[in-house]
Amino acid sequence: MAAARVVASLDFMPKKRGCPVTHPAFAVDLWPDFWTEGDLAVLPDDGHRYEIIDGSLVVTPPPHGRHQNIATNLMVLLHTAAPPGWRILQAVGVRLPGANFIPDLVALRPGAVLDVWHEASDVGLVVEVASGSTQDFDRGSKAIKYAKAGIPAYWRVALDGSVTVEALVAPGQYGIVAEVKPGQAWEAAVPFPVVLDPDALIV
Numbered sequence: 001m002a003a004a005r006v007v008a009s010l011d012f013m014p015k016k017r018g019c020p021v022t023h024p025a026f027a028v029d030l031w032p033d034f035w036t037e038g039d040l041a042v043l044p045d046d047g048h049r050y051e052i053i054d055g056s057l058v059v060t061p062p063p064h065g066r067h068q069n070i071a072t073n074l075m076v077l078l079h080t081a082a083p084p085g086w087r088i089l090q091a092v093g094v095r096l097p098g099a100n101f102i103p104d105l106v107a108l109r110p111g112a113v114l115d116v117w118h119e120a121s122d123v124g125l126v127v128e129v130a131s132g133s134t135q136d137f138d139r140g141s142k143a144i145k146y147a148k149a150g151i152p153a154y155w156r157v158a159l160d161g162s163v164t165v166e167a168l169v170a171p172g173q174y175g176i177v178a179e180v181k182p183g184q185a186w187e188a189a190v191p192f193p194v195v196l197d198p199d200a201l202i203v
Contacts, residue, residue: 037100037117049091052100053141060131063104066159066202067129071104073201074127074157078107081194085110086124093117094126096149101142104129104157107191120149124191127155147174153190161198 032039034055043050047062063071071090078088087108094101095117105127108114112122126146139156146154147168154166154174162181167190169175180186182198 037095040100049102051102053145054098063129063131067104067131070157070159070161070201071127071129073203074129075105077196077200078105078125078194081192082107083110083192086192087112087114094120094123094151096120096145099145101126101145103127109191120146120151123151125153125155126151127157129157130159143174148172153188157201159202161201163196163198163201165196 035052035057036055037052039057040050040052049058049060049062051058051060075088075090082088089106089108091102091104092106093116094103094106100117103126105125106118106123107125108118109122109124112118128142143154143166147166150168150172152168156164156166158164160182162179163186164176165178165180165186165188166174167177169177178186178188178196180196180198182202185195185197187193187195
């Protein structure tokens with residue numbers, strides 16, 4: 001059997017809080033050669049985030065309180081600005097070609113069916129809030145997959161509230177349309193009009 005592919009951030013390695021790799025679902029002889037969406041169903045519901053990219057399992061630890069505070073503030077902002085029918089959801093699954101990701105926030109289009117995993121065509125925006133273990137992944141592989149899936153907008157939010165706004169500039173390709181820093185405000189047009197104020201995200 002080929003070696004199972006598991007990608008784990010350094011923050012996921014055993015510390016005082018323990019390591020879920022000791023869970024029976026992670027027994028080496030049960031690891032699949034190629035992880036699929038169905039394999040995720042047997043993993044523990046322990047606060048860690050389990051995602052798949054090109055058959056490899058990506059594991060990240062539970063987010064820091066500052067991370068969650070920003071995500072919650074942004075969720076409220078988006079919910080308030082959203083036109084009727086849009087839904088703003090936190091940490092739900094998005095099914096992409098060659099990947100299953102769980103963004104920090106998702107804006108679902110009107111008419112989208114609520115489920116565990118949502119099709120990329122139902123998503124108007126994905127948001128990832130930075131953490132030390134995921135920043136490179138968020139800027140690289142995730143951005144590429146989101147763009148190729150045709151998701152119109154992708155925001156990356158730093159822990160100081162700064163927002164990097166990316167949008168499709170060509171089929172399957174994002175371009176940075178704004179970098180909103182603390183002390184500034186900027187109105188996004190996609191997926192719907194909303195004013196981004198980094199200072200308001202960290203209160």
